Amino acid sequence: MFNYENQINPFTSLFRGRAMNRAPTIFLGLMGFVVSSRPMNKETTQIVEKLLASPQKIVIVGHKNPDGDAVGSCLGLSFFLKSLGHNATVIMPNDFPDFLKWMPRCEEIGIYEKEVQKSTEIVNASDIIFTLDFNSLDRVGDFEGVLKAASAKFVMIDHHQQPADYAVATYSDVKMSSTSEMVYHFMDALGEADKLSKEIAINLYTGIMTDTGSFRFSSSSPTTHRVAAKLIEAGAESAIINQKVYDTNSPERMKLLGVALNNLVILPEMHTAYITMTQKELDDHNFKKGDTEGFVNYALSVKGVVFAAIFIENKQESIVKISLRSKGDFSVNDFARNHYSGGGHINAAGGKSSQDLNNTINEFISILPRYKNELTDAL
Incomplete structure (x- = not known):
């Protein structure tokens, strides 16, 4: 006991x-x-x-x-x-x-x-x-x-x-x-x-x-x-x-990770980084369930970043799947609930968007200034 x-x-x-x-x-x-x-x-x-x-x-x-x-x-x-x-x-x-x-x-x-x-x-x-x-x-x-x-x-x-x-x-x-x-x-x-x-x-x-x-x-x-x-x-x-x-990655998954890192965008003023993955990029690398697991953590590992996101296009379900991660007291649970019909934990959450990938990204960028003080405080 x-x-x-x-x-x-x-x-x-x-x-x-x-x-x-x-x-x-x-x-x-x-x-x-x-x-x-x-x-x-x-x-x-x-x-x-x-x-x-x-x-x-x-x-x-x-x-x-x-x-x-x-x-x-x-x-x-x-x-x-x-x-x-x-x-x-x-x-x-x-x-x-x-x-x-x-x-x-x-x-x-x-x-x-x-x-x-x-x-x-x-x-x-x-x-x-x-x-x-x-x-x-x-x-x-x-x-x-x-x-x-x-x-x-x-x-x-x-x-x-x-x-x-x-x-x-x-x-x-x-x-x-x-x-x-x-x-x-x-x-x-x-x-x-x-x-x-x-x-x-x-x-x-x-x-x-x-x-x-x-x-x-x-x-x-x-x-x-x-x-x-x-x-x-x-x-x-x-x-x-x-x-x-962790050590059974397929060659396709490793190449897909390379694509994800190439798509990494850093927004220094917002202490935020995000990754995008299109359906074509997934298909070109024989995507299997779980292949993008953990990719968002690479964005969070960038120095000065306290908020990270990955946006993954899913044509079959007509959604963009979103995974969010954070450091400190910045709540991605609240962010996901407020904007993406999702939730989870303070530092790890998920959600989805019914908009296309480009509009989802544009909306995400437009939302960030509302949270600038919280993101700065989380450093």
Whole structure:
């Protein structure tokens, strides 16, 4: 068991709705978003234990365009729930990147986009649905309608800001490095840390490593490193995992990175840098899902830059996909919510634009002067 007497309890939870059958003891902001949370306590632990008291049919869902944290947390949780005697199935809205397709049991992940009928039947037959690494059902794309129609009880585990109110049990902590770290704390809070297997450890470590930029981001707390150490002790070989994720680039991806860096634009007065990627540039380099992962961080690494963005044209969906990163106190979560129907974390967020690429860039540049003081203060 993790020693909570000597550490801050990282398990910050919000349990509300049908399971409690009374008014929730939380504060709700505008539009139903939760803006505060409370620590794990005996009552909330008992709620989760009651949900899992007997064998259940459980579906675990990650967000659309799943990244390492979504895949790692979902697979890690599935191994844990199976060890408790439950029937657990992981379903993703669409496929995940090739550089993650070595993870333990990843071949068992269902892809809704490829198996609509089968995925729908599994969801309809489920007792509990865990949603991991997202906090609003619109983050699963076309899978949203299936989830909304389900009769199962929902449990949310997530570390993004402003969770929506759809689950009977919500474990939400924006200070956490990753949802994968939260899954470890979830196990520990239930008194089941001894169920940590090598397979769970590998999946959770991969999720933590990828979501923290190999522990470079400020979200990597002392507790994060202690959890990582426990995962390594349980069999997660950090050097091998790092190699499998970061050292298996295709020649096409490396050439695409060259194009991205050639497209880098720096706006010194705004302490901002951005990268553009056209659909043609992607097609010319045999783009695969995940190939642009991390490109935005190169823009953020420029000296004097505190705000970075990458704008990726997606002709198939008629949108421009946007990833935002920042340093210091400049909130890209607020920026994404205010301008791009998105959100995320203070220093990492995403969104989209329905305008074409050129108009999206022009609008972005026109918005920046409003934030000049904040960007300067973030230096």
